[in-house]
Amino acid sequence: MSQLTEALLNGAPAEEIERAALPGDFTAAHLRVEDVDTFRGVEDKDVRKSLRVGRVPMPEPAPDEVVVAVMASAINYNTVWSAMFEPIPTFRFLKQYAKTGGWARRHDLPYQVVGSDGAGVIVRVGSGVRRWRAGDHVTISPVHVDDQEPATHADGMLGAEQRAWGFETNFGGLAEYTVVRASQLIPKPPHLTWEEAACNPLCAGTAYRMLVGERGARLKQGDVVLIWGAAGGLGGYAVQFVKNGGGIPVGIVGSERKAEVVRRLGCDVVISREEFGLADDPSGDPDEVIAAGKRLGRLIRERVGRDADIVFEHVGRATFGISVFVVSRGGVVVTCGSSTGYHHVYDNRYLWMKLKRVIGSHAANLQEQVECSRLIESGRVVPTMSAVYPLAEAAEATRQVQTNRHVGKVAVLCMAPETGLGVTDAATRARIGEDRLNPLRGLTPGPQPA
Structure with a gap:
């Protein structure tokens, strides 16, 4: 064990961390540029064949960056896309970023460290960093912005140079160390373990912006919110935000096992895909889209009394046409992704003649991330972690997400040698309770490190 690792695990003061x-x-879990053709002509693009775990060089931090010892990270679907090299190899993103010049050139390498979630300890700060110091416990926002771009000052998500860390940049979170901008840092909720904290930023922040933030659907008390994939990483947080905000969550799930998951999170109404006969992808048949929408709409009205005011959409092609049909007159479909395909087909009559709206949403700006983290600190929103893997098995953890065998979020221990570490506010943790903090623990197959 190195002097720095020992200092971190022993909770050493800033001076000792800086001396090490x-x-x-x-x-780090990383991809290699020579592997980009691995899946050419292959139907099952098994990410375990492309995602490597091995040694990579330590990058030099820029003046506005910090080096973080990553105690834990988590798997998101963008890592699945990266490891499948779809829709394009993410090495192209690294080259595009490098063309902006300066410190960005470091990112164009023959390997990419992936991962867009993380929690850990700052070990170095750049000369331009003022608000953070070595030893601070942080979580990391996945949003990498250019603070010299005018649009960034209106909303960090509007800048043309906004990127997803560990997907459109290098040096991601599935590693023992990462280099991130100071504008990505959020104080870690002190009552959470490293693995619990690491699961939150990307999915919780994204769901917060979609539902609660002023640029999203603007959820209000009493709103009926239809949540596709309610047992997944995004959906599990969406259920909590709706419930916490006085709305009525209606979760769509694919199995009774996943129905139990969303009930644990407090979902008022749970509807299985089988109940309204949803095919895997009905989007190619306009009549079936409308028919499925009518069946789903009847179920919602039977169980809640009226149509959904908001549809929380991230599945994409297979569900988007149904979402537009089923949301109420004047209602909102808010979308942040398309895991089943990007090209959506819907009947525009139901959008324009019933005055519905579609809002595109992507991740969350830093203020939204901080507001979201405050809810987590208060215990009103809890992690949706269901399994923990060691870094050595990051590819297997990613495969769980790729094949949809997971619920909630799958965490990965990086520098933390075991689960349960990182808690600095035991009193708050005891007040909230272990069961409340881990409603989904153990529901995804996989190793549970001691």
Whole structure:
């Protein structure tokens, strides 16, 4: 064990952390540029064949960046896309970013460290960083913005140079160390373990912006919210935000096992895909889209009394046409992704003649991330972690997400040697309770490190 690792695990003060030498390299889950054709002509693009875990060099931090020792990370679907090299190899993103010049050139490498979630300890700060110091416990926002771009000052998500860390940049979170901008840092909720904290930023922040933030659907008390994929990483947080905000969550799930998941999170109404006969992808048959929408609409009205005011949409092609049909007159479909396909087909008559709206949403700006984190700190929103893998098995953890065998979020221990570490506010943790903090723990197959 290195001097720095020992200092971190022992909770050493800032001075000791700063004195300990950074390693020249570290272990990380990464992709190699020579593997981009691995899945050419292959139907099952098994990410375990492309996602490697091995040593990579330590990057030099820019003046506005910090080096974080990543105690834990989590799997998101963008890592699945990266590891399948779809829709395009993410090495193209690294080259595009490098063309902006300066410190960005470091990112164009023959390997990419992936991962867009993380929690850990700052070990170095750049000369331009003022609000953070070595030893601070942080979670990391996945949003990498250019603070010299005018649009960023209106909303960090509107800048043309906004990127997803660990997907459109290098040096992601599935690693022992990462380099991130100071504008990505959020104080870690002190009552959470490293693995619990690491599961929150991307999915919780995205769901918060979609439903609660002023640029999203603007959820209000009493709103009926239809949530596709309610047992997934995004859906599990959406259920909580709706419930916490006085709305009525209606969760769509694919199995009774997943129905139990969303009930644990407080979902008022749970509807299985089988109940309204939803095919895997009905989008190619306009008549079936409308028919499925009518069946789903009847179920919602039977169980809630009226149509959904908001549809929380991230599935994409297979569900988007139904979402537009089923949302109420004057209602909102808010969308942040398209895991089943990007090209959506819907009947525009139901959009324009019933004065419905579609809002595109992507991740969350730093203020929204901080507001979201405050809810987590208060215990009103809890992590949706269902399994924990060691970094050595990051590819297997990603495969769980790729094949949809998971619920909620799958965490990955990076520098933390075991689960349960990182809690600095035991009193708040005891007040909230272990069962409340881990409603989904153990529901996804996989190793549970001691």
